[in-house]
Amino acid sequence: MNWWKNVVVYQIYPKSFKDTNNDGIGDLKGIEEKIPYLNQLGVGAIWISPFFLSPMVDNGYDVQDYKKINPIFGTMEDFDNLKKTCDKYNIKIIVDFVANHTSDKHEWFQKALKNEEKYKDYYVFTKDPIWEKKSVFGGEAWEKINNDEYYLHSFAVNQPDLNWENPNVRKEFKEIMNFWIDKGIGGVRFDVIDDIGKNLDRDLIKKGIYIDIEKLHSFVKEWRNESKWNQEDLLTVGESWDSSTDKAILYTNPERKELAMVFGFEHIMSNWNNKPKWEADKLDLAKYKKIISKWQKEIHNNGWLALFMSNHDLPRMISNFGDEKYRIESGKSLALVLHMLQGTPFVYQGEEIGMLNCKFNNLEEHDDIEIHQMYESIKKENDDYTKEKHLQYVAKMNRDNARTPMQWNKDLNAGFTNGKPWLKINENYKEINVEDALKDSNSLFYWYQKLINFRKDLTNPISNVIINGDFELIDSENEKIFAYKRQYNNEELIVISNWSSDKVEFKFNKENIILNNYDYINDNLLEPWQSILIFIKK
Numbered sequence: 001m002n003w004w005k006n007v008v009v010y011q012i013y014p015k016s017f018k019d020t021n022n023d024g025i026g027d028l029k030g031i032e033e034k035i036p037y038l039n040q041l042g043v044g045a046i047w048i049s050p051f052f053l054s055p056m057v058d059n060g061y062d063v064q065d066y067k068k069i070n071p072i073f074g075t076m077e078d079f080d081n082l083k084k085t086c087d088k089y090n091i092k093i094i095v096d097f098v099a100n101h102t103s104d105k106h107e108w109f110q111k112a113l114k115n116e117e118k119y120k121d122y123y124v125f126t127k128d129p130i131w132e133k134k135s136v137f138g139g140e141a142w143e144k145i146n147n148d149e150y151y152l153h154s155f156a157v158n159q160p161d162l163n164w165e166n167p168n169v170r171k172e173f174k175e176i177m178n179f180w181i182d183k184g185i186g187g188v189r190f191d192v193i194d195d196i197g198k199n200l201d202r203d204l205i206k207k208g209i210y211i212d213i214e215k216l217h218s219f220v221k222e223w224r225n226e227s228k229w230n231q232e233d234l235l236t237v238g239e240s241w242d243s244s245t246d247k248a249i250l251y252t253n254p255e256r257k258e259l260a261m262v263f264g265f266e267h268i269m270s271n272w273n274n275k276p277k278w279e280a281d282k283l284d285l286a287k288y289k290k291i292i293s294k295w296q297k298e299i300h301n302n303g304w305l306a307l308f309m310s311n312h313d314l315p316r317m318i319s320n321f322g323d324e325k326y327r328i329e330s331g332k333s334l335a336l337v338l339h340m341l342q343g344t345p346f347v348y349q350g351e352e353i354g355m356l357n358c359k360f361n362n363l364e365e366h367d368d369i370e371i372h373q374m375y376e377s378i379k380k381e382n383d384d385y386t387k388e389k390h391l392q393y394v395a396k397m398n399r400d401n402a403r404t405p406m407q408w409n410k411d412l413n414a415g416f417t418n419g420k421p422w423l424k425i426n427e428n429y430k431e432i433n434v435e436d437a438l439k440d441s442n443s444l445f446y447w448y449q450k451l452i453n454f455r456k457d458l459t460n461p462i463s464n465v466i467i468n469g470d471f472e473l474i475d476s477e478n479e480k481i482f483a484y485k486r487q488y489n490n491e492e493l494i495v496i497s498n499w500s501s502d503k504v505e506f507k508f509n510k511e512n513i514i515l516n517n518y519d520y521i522n523d524n525l526l527e528p529w530q531s532i533l534i535f536i537k538k
């Protein structure tokens with residue numbers, strides 16, 4: 001069995017995890033310091049968002065040199081030490097490759113701007129931009145460099161898109177892969193991987209078709225086959241906003257030799273209803289469950305999934321899908337539903353202690369380029385748009401919610417730094433922090449620890465069901481209860497979870513309950529956000 005099928009991955013946003021030199025920015029030494037904590041939680045791998053040399057316009061997703069460590073995060077020696085400590089605890093390191101674009105400060109782009117033929121062809125320059133293609137962060141995706149030439153930037157102006165049709169670009173990334181494999185990484189997360197296969201065709205883009213599936217998969221295959229990746233069992237995970245179940249199978253069916261797993265976003269976007277994410281509707285649970293069910297069933301023996309409800313681009317999970325008033329109960333319910341599915345669960349830093357969205361008092365308190373670029377682009381179209389309106393507009397879905405520093409304890413700056421933190425600390429840190437969670441045996445932390453161990457401990461028959469079992473929703477139309485059954489050979493796992501803040505009647509058998517997030521259970525009646533796990537050996 002692939003090692004990544006029974007582990008849980010913990011995502012670290014390095015800037016916000018733990019600062020050790022008091023410059024207000026998290027660093028690699030800080031990650032190393034907290035490896036014993038992550039080991040206690042039970043995770044088998046950490047995915048660290050980009051820590052490569054970068055001007056940090058998009059917090060590291062704008063890479064200036066893929067083989068150098070950003071000095072604000074430390075040195076290559078710090079990375080090697082982190083690796084040694086991880087080895088001691090058998091925790092693998094997953095690095096984050098941004099292959100769709102570089103920073104505009106990257107040497108390749110600088111040379112391209114100087115009209116060096118070779119490097120110009122590394123990027124997408126044109127005299128005839130397809131204006132229908134917009135930037136994901138709002139506004140135009142084309143930037144003029146001289147009188148008649150433009151370059152493509154799917155994200156910020158400082159993130160020029162690479163031209164993957166150029167074999168030299170592909171060769172560079174094979175070398176980058178080999179470099180990091182030699183450093184001993186356990187896997188790679190591929191940023192916006194769909195985007196490397198581009199369809200630069202006006203008619204198709206007008207129809208909303210931008211990704212070229214064939215090109216995309218041939219690039220991924222070549223990358224794997226023609227680098228050291230080919231000889232390693234890496235945990236490779238693609239970020240795939242474009243993916244449907246069919247597409248996820250193309251990426252992850254083992255026979256195709258591409259990626260180990262993908263992050264699909266259909267469940268995340270289920271309540272956006274084709275509007276901008278800022279205007280998302282309330283969660284429609286019946287719809288959400290159908291999406292989860294479709295992915296579980298269709299991928300089942302045909303590929304593998306990365307399971308997640310939050311990351312550095314999404315709101316905090318409890319604020320998004322749960323209820324802050326039932327913080328612990330709803331956090332436990334969301335986690336239980338996710339962790340009993342087939343796939344590899346990802347826990348985003350702070351999720352294991354129930355961190356929440358943050359209240360920002362003005363736009364100046366915000367860091368994220370997306371918020372600021374979006375403001376400029378709306379303002380351009382709309383004269384009476386104000387900063388206050390924008391603050392409201394982005395409050396729930398903005399990415400800074402997930403990026404406020406990790407809350408370690410009740411001390412100054414939540415124990416994140418003794419300096420001035422780069423982004424505001426959530427004011428609730430005195431109630432929500434790691435130190436308190438570790439002292440309370442009923443905390444979310446210990447609930448996550450149990451869930452992680454169920455999957456990890458292969459001597460426990462539950463693990464087999466979680467890894468291999470099939471999936472069936474129970475009462476699929478129910479708008480308040482998320483219930484499902486996993487079955488493998490003669491064993492059955494049943495999850496019954498109240499995803500509402502009401503008491504809800506539901507029929508179930510009280511025998512064989514192995515987990516309950518309340519300390520009692522009524523007959524056929526669930527308390528707000530109450531969840532139980534049942535395990536039956538036939």
Ligand code: GLC
Nearest residue numbers: 058061098155191192312313
């Ligand atoms: C991905 C990253 C996000 C980044 C974007 C551009 O979606 O997760 O943080 O802004 O790609 O690189």
Ligand code: CA
Nearest residue numbers: 019021025027
């Ligand atoms: Ca630091």
